[in-house]
Each structure stands twice: as structure tokens, then as C-alpha cells.
């Protein structure tokens with residue numbers, strides 16, 4: 001609709017742009033210092049190893065753990081797989097039962113599916129309407145065969161933050177390991193796995209202004225000493241838990257991103273939550289809108305809103321030359337299935353299909369948010385003006401009771 005050729009990025013939960021300071025730190029490791037961190041016999045290797053050690057400290061420091069507890073991976077998908085399958089194999093003598101949640105990321109759900117095929121038993125907890133799990137249901141699901149509880153820190157679609165400390169206490173009480181996919185929380189809000197009772201935690205550089213293709217798994221080393229069976233075998237890198245030549249430039253960038261996040265996250269979060277609230281206010285001023293997810297327990301930079309009787313993908317077409325956002329169908333790649341996360345929260349297909357996820361980031365400006373809010377509002381009104389369903393709704397027809405003819 002618009003002739004304006006500006007481009008506004010409000011899809012930071014999908015991936016964040018690299019911070020230029022991160023890119024500056026990485027560049028020399030592509031050209032000037034090309035060594036393999038495992039080459040012990042020459043200065044190129046030593047330089048690379050030193051850079052990896054330093055980055056490991058930076059990453060560990062962000063979450064207040066020991067650098068020996070960080071295993072570098074190719075991203076969070078790999079870290080999720082390593083945690084789940086690695087614990088399943090390592091603790092198979094203790095039990096075969098894992099508890100997780102219906103609204104987890106596919107990297108967790110599909111790994112659990114594989115574990116079931118390998119003889120594991122998986123309980124998928126439901127969530128309440130606000131996206132939070134019920135702690136009593138969690139506790140009731142634990143059996144003497146339960147080896148792992150896997151609950152994501154913050155949801156990628158809604159930003160809803162689970163009651164992590166309470167889950168940690170339940171795990172401790174029952175002697176069960178606690179794994180969290182913390183991709184959407186690390187680097188954005190303070191995350192401290194030790195204080196929270198988390199024993200394994202996956203996160204990734206490209207959601208915190210670092211490069212794509214590098215992530216980490218935190219594995220607790222003391223009280224309890226946790227071990228995972230490697231899923232990639234080879235040269236025995238990462239203390240045998242993850243073989244493969246380390247992505248030195250990527251790891252250097254991850255380290256720098258972690259250092260910046262540690263220093264700036266508080267300031268970023270305060271600014272972004274104000275901007276998010278401003279955006280949300282403008283969008284919820286439109287009639288018949290619903291915010292999806294617990295507003296009192298949410299990441300500061302995300303909002304997920306349904307615009308009743310407006311189809312999200314169609315709505316996006318009214319502005320997607322200018323604004324990048326996700327619709328309630330987007331997370332399962334190219335499929336137009338309504339979001340399973342929103343459906344698990346009890347939304348019907350119509351409300352799930354009419355939702356947009358807007359996620360702000362370090363480089364989002366106030367004018368971007370204002371421009372986007374206006375464009376989205378225009379799009380919603382445009383779609384509703386064209387919609388017979390909206391017209392019927394405005395005329396007071398009870399849409400639930402309408403019997404639609406087949407012809």
C-alpha cells in the first residue's frame with residue numbers, strides 16, 4: 001500500500017542483526033589469525049586457542065558460570081539436541097522419562113520425538129491460557145523414572161517467561177535434572193542458571209547480536225556433576241562432548257556479544273520495554289485486539305497481538321515491503337498452519353491466524369515503532385473494510401451460530 005521504501009525490522013526474535021562491535025572483533029580471525037584452535041604446535045593455533053579461551057570466559061561471565069561449563073556448538077538447535085539426547089543416553093540406567101511442555105521450540109519437541117522412538121517416554125505438559133505451566137501438574141508428572149525436566153526460559157512467539165526458580169526447586173526436591181532452552185532470554189534479561197537451579201542450558205549468539213551458526217550448552221560441573229553423551233564424535237573437542245573444529249571467528253563474536261550484553265542489557269531492556277509498551281498501546285487502541293501471553297511475566301521487547309477477523313498473513317501483505325514481523329503461522333517454516341504455541345494456549349484457529357509477533361531490538365528506534373504502528377493500524381482497517389465477516393460482526397451477527405453453506 002505504501003510508497004515509502006523504508007525497511008523496519010521488528011523480527012528480532014527470529015534473529016538479531018550483528019552488533020558492529022561484534023563484527024569488528026571477528027574480522028581478524030578470518031584473515032590475520034586463521035589458526036585452528038586445536039593446533040598445538042604453532043603460534044597460529046595458540047592465538048586461536050587463546051581467543052577461544054577468552055570468548056569462553058566472556059560467555060560464561062554473562063550467565064555467572066565457570067568457563068569449563070560451556071560447550072560451544074553450532075547453535076541452539078544442536079545444544080538442545082545434545083542436552084536432551086545426551087542426558088537420555090547418559091542416564092539411561094536411572095530412567096527413561098522426560099517431562100517437557102507443548103509450547104517448546106521445535107528443536108526440543110522434535111528431539112523428544114526422536115527420544116520416544118529410541119524407547120524414551122515423554123510427558124508434554126499443557127499450558128494455561130496465559131502460556132504459563134501449572135507447577136502442580138509438573139510435580140505430579142514426575143515418576144521414579146524421570147531423569148530430566150525441559151522447560152524453555154522464555155517463549156519465542158509470546159515472550160512469556162516460565163517460573164524458572166520454582167521449577168528449579170521442584171527439580172531439586174525430586175533429584176531430577178533441569179534443562180532449559182534459554183535462547184530468547186540470555187543476553188536480554190539477567191539469567192543465572194546456578195541461582196535458578198538449572199543444570200543444562202542452551203543459548204545462541206544470533207539472538208543476542210552475535211553471528212549465526214554458533215551457540216552453547218552450559219553443563220553444570222559441580223553439585224551435581226552433570227554429563228552428557230556426545231552426539232557428534234570425532235576429534236574429541238570440547239572435552240569429548242562435541243567434536244568438530246571450533247568456529248573461531250564465530251566464537252570470538254559470541255564472546256564479544258556476551259560482553260556487550262552483560263554491560264548493556266539493563267539499559268536496552270528499559271528502553272525497549274517502553275518502546276514495546278508504546279507500540280502495544282497504539283495497536284490495542286484498535287478495536288477487537290487481544291494480547292497473547294501473560295503480560296506480567298514477559299520479555300521486555302516482544303508483543304504478540306491478535307486482530308480479530310483479520311487474517312495475519314494477509315495483513316502482513318499490506319505492509320511487508322516495509323516492516324518485518326512474524327505472523328502466528330510463521331514459526332513452522334513455510335507452513336500456514338496456525339501456531340501450535342497459540343493453539344496450546346487455547347486460541348482458536350481464527351485468533352491464532354490473526355496474530356502478529358513484533359519483536360524489538362537494540363537497533364529499533366522510536367520513529368520505527370511509530371511508523372510501524374500506523375502502517376499496521378491502516379492495514380487492519382483496510383482488511384476489515386473489505387471483510388464481509390467483519391461487516392456481519394459489526395451488524396451484531398453471532399458468528400459462532402452462523403451455518404455456512406457449502407456452495
Ligand code: PLP
Nearest residue numbers: 075076077105107156181183204
Ligand atoms: N530455541 C528457541 C527458543 C529459538 O527461538 C530458536 C531459534 O529459532 C532455537 C532454539 C534455535 O536456535 P539456532 O537457530 O541457534 O539453532
